[in-house]
Amino acid sequence: MLIILNNKCNFTLNQFKQYSQELTTIKTQHELVLCPTNIYLSITPKSEIVLGAQDISMYHEGSKTGEVAAKQLKSMNVEYVIVGHSERRLYLNENDKQITEKLRRSLEQDIIPILCVGETIGDYQQVVSKQLEILKNIEHFENVIIAYEPVWAIGSGKTPTIKQINEVISFIKKIYPQNKVIYGGSINEFNISNLKSNLIDGYLLGGLSLNSERLKAFLENLE
Numbered sequence: 475m476l477i478i479l480n481n482k483c484n485f486t487l488n489q490f491k492q493y494s495q496e497l498t499t500i501k502t503q504h505e506l507v508l509c510p511t512n513i514y515l516s517i518t519p520k521s522e523i524v525l526g527a528q529d530i531s532m533y534h535e536g537s538k539t540g541e542v543a544a545k546q547l548k549s550m551n552v553e554y555v556i557v558g559h560s561e562r563r564l565y566l567n568e569n570d571k572q573i574t575e576k577l578r579r580s581l582e583q584d585i586i587p588i589l590c591v592g593e594t595i596g597d598y599q600q601v602v603s604k605q606l607e608i609l610k611n612i613e614h615f616e617n618v619i620i621a622y623e624p625v626w627a628i629g630s631g632k633t634p635t636i637k638q639i640n641e642v643i644s645f646i647k648k649i650y651p652q653n654k655v656i657y658g659g660s661i662n663e664f665n666i667s668n669l670k671s672n673l674i675d676g677y678l679l680g681g682l683s684l685n686s687e688r689l690k691a692f693l694e695n696l697e
């Protein structure tokens with residue numbers, strides 16, 4: 475399974491050094507992908523943990539002040555990138571056009587994009603199918619990993635039931651049968667026991683990713 479650790483905008487330098495050292499002691503059969511704040515990519519200790527980024531520029535490298543381009547991430551050995559996270563859609567007004575370009579830039583450099591989709595409230599079908607429509611404009615869209623993250627579940631301590639998650643993932647897989655689909659939103663070391671299913675290809679962890687001991691407990695309960 476694919477386990478994405480989304481550190482978001484957390485950790486000072488010393489905190490990150492300690493945390494990332496702790497992560498190197500984790501032994502697991504699952505693929506762990508650490509997405510630190512970009513400035514820490516180069517000091518992440520070498521281990522079995524794969525590197526990911528939390529965002530990517532929609533532009534190619536060059537005169538784009540403040541941006542980090544796909545080619546630069548690739549040169550840092552970044553293998554995955556989160557695209558279209560609901561926090562970026564909300565706080566940075568990221569739109570489908572930008573998200574489409576970001577998916578293209580990632581795939582051009584063989585960085586696997588993790589496209590986040592999910593409803594704010596109410597019915598998921600319309601929102602999720604609309605958010606996924608951009609895949610129709612992407613060459614090799616089958617290489618995009620889809621992360622179903624209901625916005626109301628992110629950081630709230632609330633999760634859908636496994637029945638609800640399975641329903642949404644089946645819905646997504648019916649439209650995009652070739653794509654991997656993972657779940658994210660308030661997953662922790664306790665609720666994981668009730669949130670496993672054969673349909674889920676992995677999990678995207680926010681808050682839980684920040685604590686290596688809790689992460690170890692999560693991985694044990696995932697086995």
Ligand code: PGA
Binds near residue numbers: 627629660661681
């Ligand atoms: P959470 O975040 O696990 O803290 O709910 C998930 C996410 O935002 O990807």
